[in-house]
Amino acid sequence: MAELRVTAVHKSFGSVRALRGVDLTVRSGTLTAVLGPSGSGKTTLLRCIAGFETVDAGEIRLDGHRIAAPGRTVPPERRRIAVVPQEGALFPHLPVRGNIAYGLDRRTRWTGRIESVLALVGLAGFEHRMPHHLSGGQQQRVAVARALAPHPPAVLLDEPFSALDAALRAEVRQDVRSALRSDGATAVLVTHDQAEALSIADEVAVLHDGRIVQSGPPDLVYHSPATPWVADIVGETVWLPAEMTGGRARTPLGPVPVVTSDGRPPSAPGRVLLRPEQIEVVPAGTPAANTATVVRRDFQGHDTLLALRLTDGTPVLARIFAPASVPHAIGGEVGLRVRGAARAFPTPSGATDVSRR
Numbered sequence: 594m595a596e597l598r599v600t601a602v603h604k605s606f607g608s609v610r611a612l613r614g615v616d617l618t619v620r621s622g623t624l625t626a627v628l629g630p631s632g633s634g635k636t637t638l639l640r641c642i643a644g645f646e647t648v649d650a651g652e653i654r655l656d657g658h659r660i661a662a663p664g665r666t667v668p669p670e671r672r673r674i675a676v677v678p679q680e681g682a683l684f685p686h687l688p689v690r691g692n693i694a695y696g697l698d699r700r701t702r703w704t705g706r707i708e709s710v711l712a713l714v715g716l717a718g719f720e721h722r723m724p725h726h727l728s729g730g731q732q733q734r735v736a737v738a739r740a741l742a743p744h745p746p747a748v749l750l751d752e753p754f755s756a757l758d759a760a761l762r763a764e765v766r767q768d769v770r771s772a773l774r775s776d777g778a779t780a781v782l783v784t785h786d787q788a789e790a791l792s793i794a795d796e797v798a799v800l801h802d803g804r805i806v807q808s809g810p811p812d813l814v815y816h817s818p819a820t821p822w823v824a825d826i827v828g829e830t831v832w833l834p835a836e837m838t839g840g841r842a843r844t845p846l847g848p849v850p851v852v853t854s855d856g857r858p859p860s861a862p863g864r865v866l867l868r869p870e871q872i873e874v875v876p877a878g879t880p881a882a883n884t885a886t887v888v889r890r891d892f893q894g895h896d897t898l899l900a901l902r903l904t905d906g907t908p909v910l911a912r913i914f915a916p917a918s919v920p921h922a923i924g925g926e927v928g929l930r931v932r933g934a935a936r937a938f939p940t941p942s943g944a945t946d947v948s949r950r
């Protein structure tokens with residue numbers, strides 16, 4: 594397995610600038626999730642890495658070798674990078690074994706590699722099944738086994754779990770993650786699903802309009818987003834207008850300690866970011882709590898996301914975990930307190946975004 598390094602890559606289609614100077618490094622044996630909304634350039638980036646598209650500027654290196662630059666393109670078959678598409682695209686007329694053997698040389702077919710990659714994805718003993726006798730999740734596991742079998746230098750996964758239903762998706766992605774890890778694969782997964790990116794990647798790279806705007810470990814990107822846009826794309830947000838002085842912010846939820854990306858205490862008006870799990874719901878009338886009215890409930894099984902409105906009209910989201918200790922009927926009143934510090938974005942443009950929710 595090899596390090597993958599994308600440096601200042603640009604790619605346009607006519608007047609559409611799909612990639613505008615992408616920098617991305619995927620360390621050997623790690624998985625990076627490229628997270629971005631529709632049209633941000635995820636598939637184009639994957640296709641440039643795989644060799645299905647040329648690059649207009651910049652370069653891509655795999656294990657130190659330059660595989661793409663303007664006027665220099667190593668063809669896809671010589672890159673040996675494996676691609677797992679959205680739906681497995683298995684050969685329907687071949688059994689599982691035949692599907693995996695397809696890309697292997699004759700000798701490797703009989704080394705036990707097919708059995709070992711099947712075991713890695715949790716399908717030991719499935720060699721003779723036909724694809725139409727497999728569930729969607731099993732088909733995707735076979736697609737991953739097929740990708741890993743020839744020991745490719747890198748594996749690219751293009752929204753590989755999007756066709757699976759929610760419960761199966763969580764299970765298959767964790768199994769695929771551990772298969773990639775056990776095999777030491779260098780992998781890039783593109784997705785627009787923030788939960789997927791945060792849950793399976795070693796690093797998350799956030800793509801916005803053809804540029805990586807932040808990359809780092811999932812907890813860093815979630816807790817210390819570089820911009821308000823990144824904050825919104827990686828999770829639910831509570832934006833509050835704030836006056837900031839000496840490491841504290843005056844907000845509609847009262848005084849809150851704040852942190853900034855450079856560690857310096859902000860001293861400007863702007864807005865602060867909290868995550869819904871930082872909002873503690875207590876009984877209405879609790880001393881030092883802010884009164885709020887419940888306007889919507891989104892029950893998610895293990896937790897519930899509450900949309901609330903403070904008495905001054907400010908919208909707030911709170912995540913409460915089952916079993917809820919405080920009644921929270923729609924239209925009812927509760928008290929709110931803040932846990933931990935807020936992230937400060939001392940920009941005067943804050944009010945516009947706050948009004949979105």
Ligand SMILES: Nc1ncnc2c1ncn2[C@@H]1O[C@H](COP(=O)(O)OP(=O)(O)OP(=O)(O)O)[C@@H](O)[C@H]1O
Nearest residue numbers: 606609611629630631632633634635636637638785
């Ligand atoms: N072959 C092409 N010809 C013209 N425009 C293209 C082509 N491929 C992609 N684009 C444009 O480039 C931009 C980025 O597209 P891309 O498919 O890479 O985004 P994406 O993040 O993968 O989106 P999605 O999540 O919807 O698949 C879009 O504006 C798209 O319309």
